[in-house]
Amino acid sequence: MPESLRVIVAGGGTVGLRTAELLDERGHNVVLIESDPDQSERVAAEYVASIIEGDAARPAVLRQAQPDRCDAIAALTDDEATNFAVCMAAQRMADIRTVMRIAGDPDELYPEYVDGVVSEATLTARVAVNEVVGGGVRSIEEVGGKVELLEVEIAEDAPAAGKTLAEVRLPRGSLIVVDAAGERIGGPETELTPGKRFLVAVEGAVADEVMNLLRG
Numbered sequence: 001m002p003e004s005l006r007v008i009v010a011g012g013g014t015v016g017l018r019t020a021e022l023l024d025e026r027g028h029n030v031v032l033i034e035s036d037p038d039q040s041e042r043v044a045a046e047y048v049a050s051i052i053e054g055d056a057a058r059p060a061v062l063r064q065a066q067p068d069r070c071d072a073i074a075a076l077t078d079d080e081a082t083n084f085a086v087c088m089a090a091q092r093m094a095d096i097r098t099v100m101r102i103a104g105d106p107d108e109l110y111p112e113y114v115d116g117v118v119s120e121a122t123l124t125a126r127v128a129v130n131e132v133v134g135g136g137v138r139s140i141e142e143v144g145g146k147v148e149l150l151e152v153e154i155a156e157d158a159p160a161a162g163k164t165l166a167e168v169r170l171p172r173g174s175l176i177v178v179d180a181a182g183e184r185i186g187g188p189e190t191e192l193t194p195g196k197r198f199l200v201a202v203e204g205a206v207a208d209e210v211m212n213l214l215r216g
Contacts, residue, residue: 004028006070010056010086011077012043027208031065037154057085072097072132087114099131113148153197158216161194173203174210
C-alpha cells in the first residue's frame with residue numbers, strides 16, 4: 001500500500017460511503033462531498049471522512065475539498081455525466097488521479113480522460129478502492145467483520161523484503177495465507193521476495209503496520 005493518501009470521494013451513497021470507510025480503515029484521509037442534506041448528515045455520523053455538503057460538479061464546491069492537496073478523486077455518484085464533470089474539473093484544478101463510476105459498459109474513450117473507471121456491473125466499494133489506491137495492493141474479499149483478504153506485492157525497499165516469515169514479526173491480527181499464484185501456503189520458510197505477490201488476511205486495526213512491513 002502506498003503512503004497515506006488524501007482522497008476526495010464525490011457521492012455519499014452506499015458505494016461512496018463504503019469506499020470512504022475502506023479508505024479510512026487503511027489509514028487514508030478522506031473528504032466526502034454529498035449533495036443531499038439528509039444523507040450528508042447520516043454520513044457525518046459515521047465519522048469516517050470530512051464532509052462537504054454540496055454538488056461536487058460545481059467548481060466552487062469541489063474547490064472546498066482542495067484538490068490541489070489531494071492524491072485522488074473518486075466520483076461515485078449515480079449520475080455518469082456528473083462523475084465525468086467532477087473528474088474533468090478536478091484535473092483542471094490539480095494534478096490528481098481520477099476515478100469515475102459509469103452506468104453501463106465502459107466508453108472506449110474514457111481511458112483517454114480519466115485514470116480509472118468502475119462500472120455498475122462490477123461496482124463494489126473494493127473495486128473503487130483498488131482504482132483509487134493503484135498498484136501494489138488489491139482487495140480480494142472481505143472475509144468477515146473487520147478482516148480483509150488483500151493481494152500485496154512486496155516492495156523492493158520494504159522492511160520485510162527478502163526475509164522469510166520466520167524472520168519477520170507480523171502483528172497479531174494478520175496472516176500471510178498463500179502466494180498469489182496459489183502454489184504454497186505461507187510458512188516459516190516462505191521468503192518475501194521483492195516483486196512477488198502474496199494473499200494476506202489482515203484486520204483493519206493492524207493494516208497500516210502490515211503494509212509498512214510489506215510495502216515500506
